[in-house]
Amino acid sequence: MKRFVIIDGNSLLFRAFFAMREMVTRDGIYTQGVFAFINMLNKILEDYHPDYIAVAFDMKAPTFRHTAYPEYKAGRLKTPMELLSQIPLMQEVLQAMNITVLEKEGFEADDLIGTMTAKAADAGLESLIITGDKDALQLVGENTYVVLNRKGMTDFDLYDLEKMQERYGLTPQEFIDLKGLMGDKSDNIPGIPGVGEKKGITLLKEYGSVEGVVAHADEIKGKLGENVRANLEEAELSKWLATIKRDVELPVSWPELAYGEPDYDRLIALYKKLEFKKFLQNLERQTPDEVTVEPEKDLLEGVKEVSYEDLLDSLKNNRTLIIEMDTDDNHKQLPEVKGVRLYNPEQMHYAECTVTPLDFEIRMGSLLDKEPELVGLGLKPMAYTLLQYGMDRFTLHHDVEVAEYLLDPNRSKYNLTNMFLHYANETLDGEDAQKRLMALDCIYRKQLPALEEKGMLSLFRDCEMPLIRTIAGMESQGMKINPEMLKSAGEELDTQIAKLEAEVFEEAGTTFNINSPKQLGEVLFETMGIPYPKKTKGKNKYSTAADVLEKLEEDYPVVSKVLMFRKASKLKSTYVDGLLGLIGSDGRIHPHFNQTVAATGRLSCTEPNLQNIPIRDENGRNIRKAFMVSEPENVFVGSDYSQIELRLMAALSGDPVLLEAFRTGEDIHRLTASRVFDIPMEDVTPLDRSRAKAVNFGVIYGMSGFGLSENLGITRKDAQRYIDDYFEKHQAVKDYLDRQVEIGKENFEVKTIMGRIRQIPEFKSRRYMDQQLAARLAMNSPIQGSAADIIKVAMNKVDAELREREMKSKLVLQIHDELIVEAVPEELEQVEELLRRNMENAVELSVPLDCDMHSGKTWFDLK
Incomplete structure (x- = not known):
């Protein structure tokens, strides 16, 4: 059949x-x-x-x-x-x-x-x-x-x-009758009130159909009978509507x-338009021989494969060159390079060569002597590799990954195949090296007008592209670390972990795996009878997430010890054992800085994540002590922007009170406490100032009264009053934030002071929570993103000046709003001056950009 x-x-x-x-x-x-x-x-x-x-x-x-x-x-x-x-x-x-x-x-x-x-x-x-x-x-x-x-x-x-x-115990025809009796709220079919599936099936078993129910309505007893008799017409109408x-x-x-072959050409064009890479690849495997999915016909047309030496001979100085380097980007030893591929778009020459550790420097040196403007995908590993081999004279012209990150910052990955599909409407065999370079050239040329149209060409050329060289330099320089000090910190943590574990077991009256959320939940909320602080349980019964346990730690010491156990365990595994495993052959840690991860524009750091080592925790501070200057006479100089996000709020909103406070150097948190809590400045206590600080930053992050109440441990009513009072006395701030939300709703994106775009697709959602998130992003992204822009400009300037003046001091680390330079003693004063000058003059604002500066022999000494 x-x-x-x-x-x-x-x-x-x-x-x-x-x-x-x-x-x-x-x-x-x-x-x-x-x-x-x-x-x-x-x-x-x-x-x-x-x-x-x-x-x-x-x-x-x-x-x-x-x-x-x-x-x-x-x-x-x-x-x-x-x-x-x-x-x-x-x-x-x-x-x-x-x-x-x-x-x-x-x-x-x-x-x-x-x-x-x-x-x-x-x-x-x-x-x-x-x-x-x-x-x-x-x-x-x-x-x-x-x-x-x-x-x-x-x-x-x-x-x-x-x-x-x-x-259902029903025939298909009887199923229509069931719908007539029950109705359907989703379709607004009335049915008979009080009749659900169970009562409806009972009625049909007794009377056979809606018509049978109507005919015997007088026999049905009780409230059900009353409802049936009062809704006879509705039941018949409902059955008719449901049929x-x-x-x-x-x-x-x-x-x-009849099902047959698709129209492949039309389907391919649609899948390209919709960017359905997966379905395109499936079509490549399914399409008959006469229909093929292949790159643009002119992608390889006219391209000539030549020797590496011939390509260099034909390459004129300061010309664009498409490049791929096969490097393992090793951050513990000298990176290994297996090959280099080049495409000269001017001559349409392609070349590739295999390299060895013996000839890599010679081959790359002869290439860099031509001073080409290099174009590629993810150029930082190549820049790091060149610096590790002592080659520091190169020009990074265009990184298609970084450009795409600016154009579409919400993506998690920026691979060549997807970008080529977008810009050329074609799929790409990622294994074909020659086609990859042709695709790179195609994407590069199409990204330039896209960046210009979005108003981000200057941001790309003057900030993001120089940043690749800057962060590759920080990675290459690295920071010296004392493994013995780390091991000692690890031993202290092991002692604390064992002590906390024993105390938890003693209070619980049983032994169990504290690291198992399931076992921990059962012990805390069943064995020990601690009231579960959430209304509902999840599929694994009890959540033991930090936000749940933190609500209990003040009243239940065992919970506080569990949280301390977790913190100590994470520090031990991540920042002691983890760091020990990442120390390079030169005794330094060479972290990876990621430029295309955070949608806000901020840098992230991995292997290891130096941005997350806690500073307020004693154990975290001990770990920072292990990071030390590479020579005994050297010194770390750290310069940290003072309240940069609040200064940006003042500048962007034009709030006269905030502007005046920053221009005159007033304590902004004391001022807020005085104004919002109606307290004379001289009577503001440290607690008042702390609460005002939470209000200041809560406003920037679009925090609700509920969020602020959780943060401060006060009632939601008091927290909302603080926020309302703040906005009443800083109307310009409220107007600015409201304006950003309106811009976000209209354009589904907001911008920083340098034109960086933060897309906010959550504004298109009908979900209330998505809309609330979108509003918070619209308020905060221009401020947080502008702070990211400023620190990037500053670090580029600092790094460039250190190199231009051929100074021995090096930029070694960027942590959020702080830059750290390892200075040699004879350059200390110069480093302090150029660091402060370049940071405080990174951009021109209506408020000063002040920096707090510290120095010391270890990273710990800077705070």
């Missing part, structure tokens, strides 16, 4: 949309619903091998049900535009797949499905209905099956006549519905 598969398009596209995370192409096209739908469709085709197939959709126009009962489906939430816009896209894809789309004005998709399955039964075909709507169960028949999506995109149940009896029509006039023939 041949098989007909018919899909409820609206039902499954709706579920697909909400089951997936948001997906948006670089052109702003929402695609997550289409992507998930195609995934499901491909599985249907693979699992069920249909001979005929169609997808039915609702139309915008009212149906015959709306005409008869205007309240039908009234009160439903408005479908998001992001979902509506995907319906025509989905239909385009289906048409390219040669799958028939069914829709008819005045009827719902269910009616078209009912009609087509009735036709299929007459034609002797087996029908499979794929839907998320239980209403379709009334269509189950001898050779008609309903595959019902329960949740997500993979959880399905298949219903036949036997399964209908097993689940799927099976005789809609549809001029479609079975040959039109």
